[in-house]
Amino acid sequence: MAVAVEMLNISKFYPGVIANDNVSLSVNEGEILGLIGENGAGKSTMMNMLYGMTQPDEGVIKLFGKEVHIQSPNMAIKLGIGMVHQHFMLMPNLSVLQNIILGNTPTKHGLIDVKQAKNKIEEIMETYDLPISLDEKIYQLSVGEKQRVEIIKALYREAKVLILDEPTAVLTPQETDKLLDVLRELKKRGCAIIFITHKLREVMAITDEIVVMRKGVVTGSLSTSEANTGGLSDMIVGRKVDLEIPRGEYQPGETVLNVENIHALNQRGLPALNGVNLKVARGEIVGIAGVEGNGQAELIEVISGMLRPTEGKVILKGEDVTNKDVRQRREDGLSHIPEDRLGMGTAVNCSIRDNLILNRYYQRPYCKNGILDNKKLHQLSEELCKDFGVKTPDSTYKLGTLSGGNMQKVVFAREMDANPDFLIAAQPTRGVDIGAIESIHHKIMEVRDSNRGVLLVSAELDEILSLSDRILVMYEGEIVAEFKRGEADERTMGTYMTGAKRQGGENNEE
Numbered sequence: 175m176a177v178a179v180e181m182l183n184i185s186k187f188y189p190g191v192i193a194n195d196n197v198s199l200s201v202n203e204g205e206i207l208g209l210i211g212e213n214g215a216g217k218s219t220m221m222n223m224l225y226g227m228t229q230p231d232e233g234v235i236k237l238f239g240k241e242v243h244i245q246s247p248n249m250a251i252k253l254g255i256g257m258v259h260q261h262f263m264l265m266p267n268l269s270v271l272q273n274i275i276l277g278n279t280p281t282k283h284g285l286i287d288v289k290q291a292k293n294k295i296e297e298i299m300e301t302y303d304l305p306i307s308l309d310e311k312i313y314q315l316s317v318g319e320k321q322r323v324e325i326i327k328a329l330y331r332e333a334k335v336l337i338l339d340e341p342t343a344v345l346t347p348q349e350t351d352k353l354l355d356v357l358r359e360l361k362k363r364g365c366a367i368i369f370i371t372h373k374l375r376e377v378m379a380i381t382d383e384i385v386v387m388r389k390g391v392v393t394g395s396l397s398t399s400e401a402n403t404g405g406l407s408d409m410i411v412g413r414k415v416d417l418e419i420p421r422g423e424y425q426p427g428e429t430v431l432n433v434e435n436i437h438a439l440n441q442r443g444l445p446a447l448n449g450v451n452l453k454v455a456r457g458e459i460v461g462i463a464g465v466e467g468n469g470q471a472e473l474i475e476v477i478s479g480m481l482r483p484t485e486g487k488v489i490l491k492g493e494d495v496t497n498k499d500v501r502q503r504r505e506d507g508l509s510h511i512p513e514d515r516l517g518m519g520t521a522v523n524c525s526i527r528d529n530l531i532l533n534r535y536y537q538r539p540y541c542k543n544g545i546l547d548n549k550k551l552h553q554l555s556e557e558l559c560k561d562f563g564v565k566t567p568d569s570t571y572k573l574g575t576l577s578g579g580n581m582q583k584v585v586f587a588r589e590m591d592a593n594p595d596f597l598i599a600a601q602p603t604r605g606v607d608i609g610a611i612e613s614i615h616h617k618i619m620e621v622r623d624s625n626r627g628v629l630l631v632s633a634e635l636d637e638i639l640s641l642s643d644r645i646l647v648m649y650e651g652e653i654v655a656e657f658k659r660g661e662a663d664e665r666t667m668g669t670y671m672t673g674a675k676r677q678g679g680e681n682n683e684e
């Protein structure tokens with residue numbers, strides 16, 4: 175097969191950072207290249223240059239053997255390059271159809287030819303088994319569905335080269351399997367694919383070639399058939415990684431969170447929670463496992479104060495907070511690492527520093543008589559960056575310049591600095607690299623070991639199993655099973671997660 179993309183001796187300099195230092199990679203038609211490396215390694219920067227979002231300072235890009243200067247995404251699209259971004263680039267208030275044809279609308283006698291567009295899209299959905307309702311608005315879609323729209327959009331533009339930047343970070347295991355099938359089909363049809371991921375299992379399963387980056391340089395370039403996960407993690411991190419987290423003895427103390435018989439509706443006004451009861455004690459991590467969309471998001475919203483339940487109570491440290499707002503609950507000792515860190519957790523156009531202090535700008539000692547003490551704020555934010563390993567030259571940089579994992583560290587640092595009695599961690603390591611996962615897991619364990627409570631919600635069963643003292647499984651708005659640490663394995667949990675089984679329920683098969 176012919177070579178599709180060559181990026182040769184590429185360098186890209188940002189103030190204070192060499193994002194890419196003499197990096198080369200290539201990918202053939204009908205081939206999948208896995209691009210892996212820690213957060214901040216320079217992967218997205220490489221791909222942003224291929225997609226024309228920014229230009230290299232040095233080096234050459236060739237497409238099907240011809241040198242190209244890709245000045246803009248529009249030009250990249252015309253050259254047959256498609257990209258599914260880490261953070262979706264869709265218009266939330268427009269429909270799926272409008273988003274797909276945006277900027278590439280077929281016309282007939284000067285009028286938009288919707289029928290032709292629809293036919294083409296339906297053919298793509300059929301070929302790759304990517305069903306979606308074209309009339310829904312983007313904001314109504316789940317993350318997995320939004321990604322599907324991005325992929326269809328690229329295929330609609332007839333991409334011959336497809337870049338996917340951490341596409342599985344936001345997906346459930348089932349959605350991930352589905353995506354890998356789509357990629358296999360694309361490969362069969364001759365598409366050249368560059369696939370960025372943190373998950374070595376996926377790299378081993380689907381790629382043909384692998385390029386490993388660390389701190390802007392290539393630290394490994396090999397065929398997947400010659401690779402193994404141990405060797406790859408060492409190339410990624412540059413040292414041996416230990417994913418076993420040490421934990422103190424399990425000594426649950428007083429109840430810090432008590433959720434009683436919660437009923438709630440989702441955004442569309444449909445029942446999402448149907449009588450949820452749960453408790454979290456000091457000194458314990460309670461994990462909630464479940465396929466996404468079974469009420470976990472609404473449960474977190476109810477506990478953190480963003481969603482009013484239609485029935486039931488939330489009791490924090492013995493006090494009924496059901497009618498208190500988010501800020502009051504924070505002041506009562508609740509911290510929350512939200513799942514959607516771009517939407518809810520952060521402001522990308524503000525500085526890292528401002529993001530670190532978003533939730534306490536109104537408090538002393540940072541604010542006296544309504545005036546912010548900039549020096550103190552700067553000191554604090556520099557310290558937090560150091561403590562939590564946020565990789566940035568200066569905390570006055572915009573948050574948007576950070577990689578996904580580093581943004582997550584900022585959110586984490588901010589929430590931990592509030593010194594919570596009770597922490598909600600929702601998908602805390604989603605899209606985060608191996609080294610950062612290690613440090614975030616240690617920090618979560620520190621919360622537990624310092625006699626505070628943690629509610630961990632994660633779609634990663636590995637994460638739930640390795641951290642939790644107790645595990646609850648959610649299915650269709652209810653807790654259908656509970657396990658003590660060590661009692662459950664992935665397979666058993668899977669049968670409850672899919673609703674095939676429930677403890678003590680009417681369809682109990684035990």
Ligand SMILES: Nc1ncnc2c1ncn2[C@@H]1O[C@H](COP(=O)(O)OP(=O)(O)O)[C@@H](O)[C@H]1O
Nearest residue numbers: 188191193213214215216217218219575576577
């Ligand atoms: N627009 C930008 N301005 C300044 N620095 C940037 C910008 N984009 C990326 N960087 C920096 O370049 C480095 C590589 O980032 P990135 O390519 O996003 O890494 P990865 O995708 O591997 O996590 C990081 O240190 C990041 O902070």
Ligand SMILES: [Mg+2]
Nearest residue numbers: 217218577578
């Ligand atoms: Mg990236």
